[in-house]
Amino acid sequence: DSEGILVANIGSYMGGVDLWQNEDENYDNFGPQYMHDKILEVVSISGIWHLGKLQ
Helix, strand or coil, rough: CCCCEECCCCCCCCCEEHEEEEHHHCCCCCCCCCCCCCCEEEEECCCCCHHHHHC
16 A cells, blocks of 8 residues: 655655665666656655665
């Protein structure tokens, strides 16, 4: 269950956490996020514990 969503135009959140964790791996042919591509990335967050585990 989702408790929130995060909409961003950068590849990190909360002091540098890589939400997509795709710097080393390329799943589903997703490319890296760029601030200047005029595309917003949307991430579902399942709660405060989920955010804590991302670090």
